[in-house]
Amino acid sequence: MKSVLQRSLPFLFTGVLLAAPSYAADKLPNIVVLATGGTIAGAAASDVQAGYTSGQVGVDQLLAAVPQARKLAVLSGEQVANIGSQDMNDEVWLKLARRVNEVLAKPEVDGIVITHGTDTIEETGYFLNLVVKSKKPVVLTAAMRPSTALSADGPLNFFNAVAVAANKDAAGKGVLVVVNDWIHGASSLTKTSTTAVQTFMSPLRGLVGTVAYGEIEFFHGAVGKNTVDSEFSLDGVTSLPRVDIIMAHENMDGKMIDAAVAAGAKGIVIAGVGNGNMTKEGLDALAANAKKGIICVRSSRVVTGRVGRNVEVDDDKLALIASDDLNPQKARVLLRLALLKPRPLAEIQRLFQEY
Numbered sequence: 163m164k165s166v167l168q169r170s171l172p173f174l175f176t177g178v179l180l181a182a183p184s185y186a187a188d189k190l191p192n193i194v195v196l197a198t199g200g201t202i203a204g205a206a207a208s209d210v211q212a213g214y215t216s217g218q219v220g221v222d223q224l225l226a227a228v229p230q231a232r233k234l235a236v237l238s239g240e241q242v243a244n245i246g247s248q249d250m251n252d253e254v255w256l257k258l259a260r261r262v263n264e265v266l267a268k269p270e271v272d273g274i275v276i277t278h279g280t281d282t283i284e285e286t287g288y289f290l291n292l293v294v295k296s297k298k299p300v301v302l303t304a305a306m307r308p309s310t311a312l313s314a315d316g317p318l319n320f321f322n323a324v325a326v327a328a329n330k331d332a333a334g335k336g337v338l339v340v341v342n343d344w345i346h347g348a349s350s351l352t353k354t355s356t357t358a359v360q361t362f363m364s365p366l367r368g369l370v371g372t373v374a375y376g377e378i379e380f381f382h383g384a385v386g387k388n389t390v391d392s393e394f395s396l397d398g399v400t401s402l403p404r405v406d407i408i409m410a411h412e413n414m415d416g417k418m419i420d421a422a423v424a425a426g427a428k429g430i431v432i433a434g435v436g437n438g439n440m441t442k443e444g445l446d447a448l449a450a451n452a453k454k455g456i457i458c459v460r461s462s463r464v465v466t467g468r469v470g471r472n473v474e475v476d477d478d479k480l481a482l483i484a485s486d487d488l489n490p491q492k493a494r495v496l497l498r499l500a501l502l503k504p505r506p507l508a509e510i511q512r513l514f515q516e517y
């Protein structure tokens with residue numbers, strides 16, 4: 163495959179000096195950009211201040227800010243939302259997922275780029291990974307610095323995301339997230355720094371690939387079942403069941419667990435200490451709720467590593483689920499989709515091993 167440079171500056175390689183790249187626009191892939199807000203669309207009053215507001219710049223301004231991306235694809239934009247992703251909610255998720263499926267069903271569309279905030283991009287990406295019904299590339303991107311900042315990272319992230327979405331080899335790899343030159347699988351990435359540009363890591367499953375100024379190298383495909391192989395569908399779904407995450411800590415009691423159930427949670431995810439552990443009191447409350455039919459998953463507040471069944475906790479006896487390699491926020495996404503219909507515990511455990 164030709165590199166971006168070769169494709170965008172053909173005169174360098176043919177020896178013919180042309181004034182502009184000779185690019186037939188109709189040969190370029192069609193990429194639809196769905197904007198949801200975030201810091202990539204954020205603005206501050208000055209270029210060196212920490213305070214700013216997410217979701218200030220519209221999709222047209224975002225596209226206009228990176229004209230270089232039009233050398234890679236024919237771009238069209240839609241504003242799905244314009245919020246800081248700390249405000250991400252079910253309404254936007256359902257709207258976004260439906261729009262992604264509608265757009266990808268059009269034969270003339272080759273892929274999608276979604277701009278999003280970094281705070282919850284791992285949850286939105288993983289949600290889409292489970293409910294999008296297409297092999298075409300879906301690439302989320304974001305930025306740590308607002309569009310007005312000195313050394314804003316958004317424009318290059320956007321350019322690289324378009325390059326990945328426009329690349330045929332990105333098809334069939336599940337939903338991808340491109341930030342700071344790295345291509346992550348939606349099931350693997352997690353935000354690890356509150357402020358650093360190099361915030362996203364895929365600690366357990368590794369990177370899907372890298373992309374530098376549009377130059378792509380893929381290392382491996384998607385890990386975990388996704389998209390066309392996923393058994394989840396949003397057909398007829400208008401709301402998602404409530405699942406709460408409760409963090410384990412020193413001296414934990416069962417009150418937060420009981421309060422979550424009283425508030426209507428159908429499932430609980432524990433961000434456990436170590437290998438999904440918690441105090442005896444916490445575990446007693448969890449097991450009591452599991453006995454009543456609340457689906458209780460043990461995940462971990464530790465940034466990497468699997469949570470295995472029956473290690474220090476007798477999951478078989480207490481009717482609990484081990485999250486395997488899903489962190490609490492992703493375990494919550496999977497559990498919400500799993501709870502859309504009644505399933506035996508063994509089947510829910512299988513989902514955690516397969517997705």
Ligand code: ASP
Nearest residue numbers: 200201246247279280281
């Ligand atoms: N709070 C912002 C958001 O998630 C942070 C960011 O985008 O980097 O929308």
